[in-house]
Amino acid sequence: xxxxxxxxxxxxxxxxxxxxxxxxxxxxxxxxxxxxxxxxxxxxxxxxxxxxxxxxxxxxxxxxxxxxxxxxxxxxxxxxxxxxxxxxxxxxxxxxxxxxxxxxxxxxxxxxxxxxxxxxxxxxxxxxxxxxxxxxxxxxxxxxxxxxxxxxxxxxxxxxxxxxxxxxxxxxxxxxxxxxxxxxxxxxxxxxxxxxxxxxxxxxxxxxxxxxxxxxxxxxxxxxxxxxxxxxxxxxxxxxxxxxxxxxxxxxxxxxxxxxxxxxxxxxxxxxxxxxxxxxxxxxxxxxxxxxxxxxxxxxxxxxxxxxxxxxxxxxxxxxxxxxxxxxxxxxxxxxxxxxxxxxxxxxxxxxxxxxxxxxxxxxxxxxxxxxxx
Ligand SMILES: *Cc1c(COP(=O)(O)O)cnc(C)c1O
Numbered sequence: 525x526x527x528x529x530x531x532x533x534x535x536x537x538x539x540x541x542x543x544x545x546x547x548x549x550x551x552x553x554x555x556x557x558x559x560x561x562x563x564x565x566x567x568x569x570x571x572x573x574x575x576x577x578x579x580x581x582x583x584x585x586x587x588x589x590x591x592x593x594x595x596x597x598x599x600x601x602x603x604x605x606x607x608x609x610x611x612x613x614x615x616x617x618x619x620x621x622x623x624x625x626x627x628x629x630x631x632x633x634x635x636x637x638x639x640x641x642x643x644x645x646x647x648x649x650x651x652x653x654x655x656x657x658x659x660x661x662x663x664x665x666x667x668x669x670x671x672x673x674x675x676x677x678x679x680x681x682x683x684x685x686x687x688x689x690x691x692x693x694x695x696x697x698x699x700x701x702x703x704x705x706x707x708x709x710x711x712x713x714x715x716x717x718x719x720x721x722x723x724x725x726x727x728x729x730x731x732x733x734x735x736x737x738x739x740x741x742x743x744x745x746x747x748x749x750x751x752x753x754x755x756x757x758x759x760x761x762x763x764x765x766x767x768x769x770x771x772x773x774x775x776x777x778x779x780x781x782x783x784x785x786x787x788x789x790x791x792x793x794x795x796x797x798x799x800x801x802x803x804x805x806x807x808x809x810x811x812x813x814x815x816x817x818x819x820x821x822x823x824x825x826x827x828x829x830x831x832x833x834x835x836x837x838x839x840x841x842x843x844x845x846x847x848x849x850x851x852x853x854x855x856x857x858x859x860x861x862x863x864x865x866x867x868x869x870x871x872x873x874x875x876x877x878x879x880x881x882x883x884x885x886x887x888x889x890x891x892x893x894x895x896x897x898x
Contacts, residue, residue: 533886535839537879538710539774541766549762558758561738565761569768576768577689579699579723581730584761585737588685588707588720590754592618595703595722596653597749598733599679603650606678608638609847609858610866611657614707615683616846619655627651628847628857631866635801636660636812639865640668646857647672653679658687659842660798661809663697670701681705684723688714689775691805698723708764713778713809714771716760777880778808781887785811785876788891794820795894810841811878814869821898824872834893836877843870 549565556564566584574582585591592614596605605619609628619626627646632639638656654673656664664682673680680701687697688706698704708719722733732749735742740751756764789795796814800806815824822830824840831838845866847858860867876890 532835532837533877533890534837535875535877536711537881538715539767539770539880541770546763546766549766550759553758553762556758560755560757562755563758563761565758565765566756569761569764572765572768573721577698577723578691578696580725581723581727583722583730583733583737584756585720585722585754586756587718588705588709589614589618590737590752591705591707591720591722592683593621594733594736594752594754595681595705596622596624597752598722598729598736599653599681599702601653601679601681603652604648605653605655606643606646606651607655608657608659608866609845609863610636610659610842610869611683611846612685612842613846614685615655615657616852620851625650625855626852626857628852628855628863630863631869632665633865633869635662635798636869637662637664638669640665640672643669643672647676647678651676651678653681655681655683657683657685658690658697660812661686661690661807662798662801663687663690663692663804666700673701679703685712686809687807688712688809689771689805689807693803699725702726703729713775713807714767716756716764716767719756719760719764774880775807778878779806781878781882782808782811784887785878785891789813789894792820792895794818808878811876812841813874813876815872815874817872824874827894827897828874830897831890831893834889836890836893838877839875840873841875843873845870
């Protein structure tokens with residue numbers, strides 16, 4: 525074990541299988557000479573992934589952003605879309621790229637997910653969909669959101685990028701709503717370098733998605749819609765199959781590290797952590813802490829800098845809010861006064877490093893640095 529930390533500790537570290545394990549897959553691809561367009565590995569990965577997640581239909585994508593954009597097209601979402609400002613760029617930008625207007629709704633103070641109590645007052649005749657985010661792997665209040673969607677005839681499309689493998693009362697969180705998007709980006713719990721998927725229970729929707737991710741081709745001569753190109757290639761589908769065998773072990777290691785943080789940081793005043801929710805099997809994708817500058821005796825940004833001086837690269841996910849960026853801040857719903865909880869959370873949030881291979885030495889160094897910061 526290293527006795528002193530001289531290497532940089534980043535907020536995450538991608539999880540990779542032993543290289544030798546991937547070679548046989550590559551040999552198969554070289555042998556088949558079938559590189560993309562729904563090949564053997566694509567089909568197998570789609571099926572195995574649906575089985576693993578416990579969902580009906582999966583459509584693989586080249587990344588999560590394209591999946592979001594295509595998903596909105598598949599659901600024919602137009603006009604205004606109620607969403608959260610406390611998310612990654614992809615959610616809001618996908619709405620923008622579909623010529624829709626994001627309508628920002630505040631979040632809940634406990635889970636940082638979209639506050640269902642605040643959704644209804646934002647609905648107008650132009651609203652066609654709600655796009656919530658299961659941020660940090662915390663499931664949204666699905667029943668309440670689905671009820672609103674049903675009452676007003678809105679689509680419910682989840683950004684499920686953070687809930688790979690997360691289950692609530694033994695159902696897959698990514699099976700909720702009309703559609704869910706998963707991301708397999710290098711920084712996520714489950715990665716295929718880049719990658720993503722759409723998940724649905726509706727067979728005809730799955731079919732439409734598969735046309736749309738392949739330029740709208742239904743067959744050689746029939747183009748049914750102005751599609752995009754979002755297909756996952758064979759290289760990454762094969763890699764996904766290999767990663768699927770390892771992901772449970774990776775989540776278990778993440779859980780152990782998260783529990784250590786929780787135990788060792790519990791007594792520090794001014795630091796709030798998120799804990800496991802009842803009935804939820806978590807994936808420990810992130811380790812966010814919320815700093816109350818007054819009680820902690822130091823601001824979030826000062827702690828971020830202090831960690832950096834000690835070679836610890838934490839991240840201020842998600843700050844600033846997307847409603848604060850130039851593209852969106854002119855929207856009436858972007859006014860901070862409409863988003864008091866999101867504004868407060870964004871000002872105090874900090875994600876500490878968490879990944880499967882984080883070492884005991886690294887964890888102790890981070891914990892010690894946080895404890896001695898103020
Ligand atoms: C990672 C992520 C996405 C999708 O990102 P890609 O890099 O395009 O796969 C979307 N939404 C959220 C909240 C994310 O964290």
